[in-house]
Amino acid sequence: MKPVTKMGAVVLVLFTIGAFISPVKSLNNGLALKPTMGWLHWERFMCNVDCDTDPNNCISENLYMQMADVMVTEGWKEAGYEYVCIDDCWPSHQRDAKGRLQADPKRFPRGIKKLADYVHSKGLKLGIYADLGTFTCGGFPGSMGYYDIDAQTFADWGVDLLKFDGCYMKWTLLGEGYTNMSIALNQTGRSILYSCEWPLYEWPHHQPDYAAIRKACNHWRNFADVYDSWDSVKTILDWTADHQDVIVPAAGPGGWNDPDMLVIGNFGLSHAQQESQMALWAIMASPLLMSNDLRDICPRSKQLLQNTRIIAISQDPLGRQGYRTAKVDSFEVWERHLSGGRLALAVMNKQEIGGPRGFPLTLATLPSWKICHPQCNVTQVLPSYKELGVQTLLSKLVVVVNPSGTALLTVTPI
Ligand code: GLA
Numbered sequence: 001m002k003p004v005t006k007m008g009a010v011v012l013v014l015f016t017i018g019a020f021i022s023p024v025k026s027l028n029n030g031l032a033l034k035p036t037m038g039w040l041h042w043e044r045f046m047c048n049v050d051c052d053t054d055p056n057n058c059i060s061e062n063l064y065m066q067m068a069d070v071m072v073t074e075g076w077k078e079a080g081y082e083y084v085c086i087d088d089c090w091p092s093h094q095r096d097a098k099g100r101l102q103a104d105p106k107r108f109p110r111g112i113k114k115l116a117d118y119v120h121s122k123g124l125k126l127g128i129y130a131d132l133g134t135f136t137c138g139g140f141p142g143s144m145g146y147y148d149i150d151a152q153t154f155a156d157w158g159v160d161l162l163k164f165d166g167c168y169m170k171w172t173l174l175g176e177g178y179t180n181m182s183i184a185l186n187q188t189g190r191s192i193l194y195s196c197e198w199p200l201y202e203w204p205h206h207q208p209d210y211a212a213i214r215k216a217c218n219h220w221r222n223f224a225d226v227y228d229s230w231d232s233v234k235t236i237l238d239w240t241a242d243h244q245d246v247i248v249p250a251a252g253p254g255g256w257n258d259p260d261m262l263v264i265g266n267f268g269l270s271h272a273q274q275e276s277q278m279a280l281w282a283i284m285a286s287p288l289l290m291s292n293d294l295r296d297i298c299p300r301s302k303q304l305l306q307n308t309r310i311i312a313i314s315q316d317p318l319g320r321q322g323y324r325t326a327k328v329d330s331f332e333v334w335e336r337h338l339s340g341g342r343l344a345l346a347v348m349n350k351q352e353i354g355g356p357r358g359f360p361l362t363l364a365t366l367p368s369w370k371i372c373h374p375q376c377n378v379t380q381v382l383p384s385y386k387e388l389g390v391q392t393l394l395s396k397l398v399v400v401v402n403p404s405g406t407a408l409l410t411v412t413p414i
Helices: 061-073 111-121 148-159 171-188 198-202 208-218 231-240 244-251 271-283 301-304 310-314 369-370
Strands: 010-012 039-040 083-085 127-129 161-165 195-196 219-221 256-258 286-292 323-328 331-337 345-347 355-359 376-382 386-391 398-399 407-413
Touching: 010 355, 039 127, 061 083, 061 111, 083 161, 111 127, 111 148, 127 148, 148 171, 161 171, 171 198, 171 208, 195 208, 198 208, 208 244, 231 244, 231 271, 231 286, 231 323, 244 256, 244 323, 244 386, 271 301, 271 310, 271 345, 271 376, 271 407, 310 376, 345 355, 345 369, 345 376, 345 398, 369 376, 369 407, 398 407
Parallel strands: 039 083, 039 286, 083 127, 127 161, 161 195, 195 219, 219 256
Antiparallel strands: 010 323, 323 331, 331 345, 345 407, 355 398, 376 386, 376 407
């Protein structure tokens, strides 16, 4: 079922994935019924613990309080972004006398519970990070041997999401570790969304068991960390398309594939490339966890991240992940089935030379265009909003796509 490419020729690959709904049971904690939306510190702020010289950008309680403030005042919360998430490098290097993790006292003088109270007072939720091995990837204390204590500590603090990393752990024990932490979280009685990296660490050794992963986790990272570059975003998309027959069926309400953070609003992507990331993350039913500086973000990036029509595609209640259906003349077509028999279509222009190029929407380039028999209504969402009106199988509709950009459309059958 691997896609085939032939330059110059129109080669379409049809997937049977679209024909079935995820058969696999999800983690039954009532969370992540739609892809999680929020903010996560890692890609933008990394392991900056130097609050003496860089107080505004170091990993400290101020950073999360300021992000929470801005999320409310600048329309992020209203757009659906809900979780403010701490990544690595928050803890002290020592556990306390009772074996509990504690936040670095200098950078989090009021502790995580107070931070959670603050975030909750804004109507938002707090995420935290830990690791199932002996250390976190950044070298802070791991949770190995402490799963129950750590789960209970996070619950006592009022934490709402746990990102559980897989560094410093024998790969053969990943399944046991991730499953045991899932049980430990459940036993606290608090609703804690569980974000895993289980398959990412298993792929180098064997194909992960997605039924088991979906039963334990609310989302799971499959592939390498996102960087602030178009190359990185492209590599993630290629990996996803190359493995879509394995991973797409695992996604659905309660459990999602996680291609990592949105880097929109940073330094590495052109605006067209930012549109591609946003469009494709919506098509892939990915968690929308931004890693950027919401205190200082360019208005165009903000508008893109808060675009209600794209967010509606991401959060579509049917909860089916989309997938790549064609590679044609350096275009890629991705499709996602939406509720009400509608379709979301993303046409990405992979030719990184020249100007905008037209892509004809016809039955020949796009078998799912049959949705337009006898008629359909087409809306262009990106690069600009446009009602393209009623179309039929005979229409000669051409969408124009910027180099490394994406045209995002919704198609409603009439
Ligand atoms: C791993 C994860 C990243 C981030 C870092 C933190 O690389 O994949 O997302 O959490 O660890 O050290």
